[in-house]
Amino acid sequence: xxxxxxxxxxxxxTRGQQVTLRxxxxxxxxxxxxxxxxxxxxPQFIFQYYREEENGRGNFPPRFSxxxxxxxxxxxxxxxxxxDDSALYLCASSHRDGFIDGYTFGSGTxxxxx
Amino acid sequence: AQSVTQPDIHITVSEGxxxxxxxxxxxxxxxxxFWYVQSPGQGLQLLLKYFSGDTLVQGIKGxxxxxxxxxxxxxxxxxxxxxxxAAEYFCAVGGNAYSxxxxxxxxxxxxxxxxxxx
Numbered sequence: 414x415x416x417x418x419x420x421x422x423x424x425x426x427t428r429g430q431q432v433t434l435r436x437x438x439x440x441x442x443x444x445x446x447x448x449x450x451x452x453x454x455x456p457q458f459i460f461q462y463y464r465e466e467e468n469g470r471g472n473f474p475p476r477f478s479x480x481x482x483x484x485x486x487x488x489x490x491x492x493x494x495x496x497d498d499s500a501l502y503l504c505a506s507s508h509r510d511g512f513i514d515g516y517t518f519g520s521g522t523x524x525x526x527x
Numbered sequence: 528a529q530s531v532t533q534p535d536i537h538i539t540v541s542e543g544x545x546x547x548x549x550x551x552x553x554x555x556x557x558x559x560x561f562w563y564v565q566s567p568g569q570g571l572q573l574l575l576k577y578f579s580g581d582t583l584v585q586g587i588k589g590x591x592x593x594x595x596x597x598x599x600x601x602x603x604x605x606x607x608x609x610x611x612x613a614a615e616y617f618c619a620v621g622g623n624a625y626s627x628x629x630x631x632x633x634x635x636x637x638x639x640x641x642x643x644x645x
Contacts, residue, residue: 417570446632455531455617455635456571469632503570511631512559512578512621518570 415440417506417519425525426494432524434489438506439517444468445487446516447479450501462487463509491524499526529554529622533636540608541644548603548639550618559621560601561633562592566614577601578621588612613643 418437426432438445444463448456458471462481476492485506491498501523505516530553540546552558559578563571575586582594592603601618619633 444631448633448635453637455619455637456633458632458634461632471632505571507631509631512576515573515576516571516633518563518572520568520570 417504417517419502419504419519419522421522422520423523423525425527428494428496428526430494431490431492432494434491434502434504434522434524436487436489436504436506436519438485438487438504442506442508442517443485444507444509444511445481445485446505446507446511447487447489448503448505449473449498450503450521451497452500456503459489494526496526499524529558529620529634531618531620531634531636533616533618533639535639536637537640537642539642539644542610543607546603546605546608546612546641548616548618548641550601550603550636551599552601552618552620553599554620554622556622560592560594561619561621562586562590562601562603563617563619563635564614565617565638571617574603574616608641608643610643610645613641615640 420435446461447459450456460470461468465481478490481487501521503521504519507516508514532551561576562574577584615638617638619635
């Protein structure tokens, strides 16, 4: 079975720009969660998508948005980038109840905002 | 609100020595608890999890963790550390604070970086 693939692996953006990060979920998984991991911190929950609907959101502003597609892949969009958005963005796929069956994390996208 | 505290930012042990990484959590109900490991430039790999039953949980790579409800702790242990165990370790609690019912989010601690001396 394939794992979780994220693209791109690294990118640099300028403050105020917009960015789209992509995630291909593991085969058989229908749920995707996104996390932001700032340097020296643990991952923070951004939101989760289940069957193309947002299914829970953490304490992030509306300029963080997402999509899930019929094949369960997902995008994370961030508008009006700020310097503090610089972080590793992790995608995790799972079955509906990730607590029981477990999450599979991708290797992340390292975003640098200058 | 749920939270996780990992009191030790950085721990250094000699290869072959025993290891214990501390984790304390705050959660209003019976928690789902997890330990993940992250190697440099990599995503997170699940070591073990607890949600019911035996309070001593065995995981991969020779790790184990013990759930102690009275102490709100879920400490990770390994009897003999190998150089390849050098990485960052994250404790997490599962729940749906902030996000609303129906979502399955993880709340992570800030991590403990493990260095291993050969």
